[in-house]
Amino acid sequence: MESLEALRTLLVPLCTISARLGLYVLGRHRSQKWILTWVASECGPELSNCQSGDEVLEHDTRQLIENVLVDYTGLSPSRCKQSKALTTMKKVVKDIIAKHRYAYNGMIAKLDLDDRCDDMSFINSVATTMFSDGTTNWGRIASLVAFGAVVSQHLKEMGRGHCIESVGQKIATYLLSDQRDWLVKNNAWNGFVEFFHVQDPESSVRNTLIAFAGFAGLGATLAMLVR
Secondary structure, eight states, X not given: OHHHHHHHHHHHHHHHHHTTTOEEEEEEOTTSOEEEEEEOOOOOTTOTTOTTHHHHHHHHHHHHHHHHHHHHHTSSOOSSOOOHHHHHHHHHHHHHHHHSHHHHHHHHHHHTGGGOOSOOTHHHHHHHHHTTTSOOOHHHHHHHHHHXXXXXXXXXXXXXXXXXXXXXXXXXXXXXXXXXXXXXXXXXXXXXXXXXXXXXXXXXXXXXXXXXHHHHHTTHHHHHHTO
């Protein structure tokens, strides 16, 4: 018992230091027996086998997309801390839209959002089209989020700000389903931050928009989107 008491004395202070990674600590149960308790918290990228890894990716992705759209439309202040991923995504999205405003406005016009109901399922069709050639990269993902931001701004101007959450959910759901494996293999949103700190994504973004616009110009993409 004395050895357990000594171990607990050593471990408890470490909880504060190592809470981010999680730690087994000793605590007294109601039965007065010492038990090991897992102190869970945010899992770092180095813990690839963490049981809550999927939950962390799910939470981070949905919150990231939601906050980017809310911030871009100015509906309300961001509800989460300004993580590197959020700060980077906000900047990248604004830059992409500024450089390709004409292309995005053309897409919005073709979608006839003014005549649509509140069903945002067309977002998934757009996402599927953008990745239809089987190529995934951070430039394309950022382009999809930028598209969501432009759609959200248009919805806000139409007095349909209540649909913005649905736009974010559709984008996040697509990424977490169709692109989940790619996200995991590329270090998720930490990889996103690293990519945009060391590379210029302009070429991949431009090629994505050109391909989308060209496909839409043939009528095939737009025919699918307006269904």
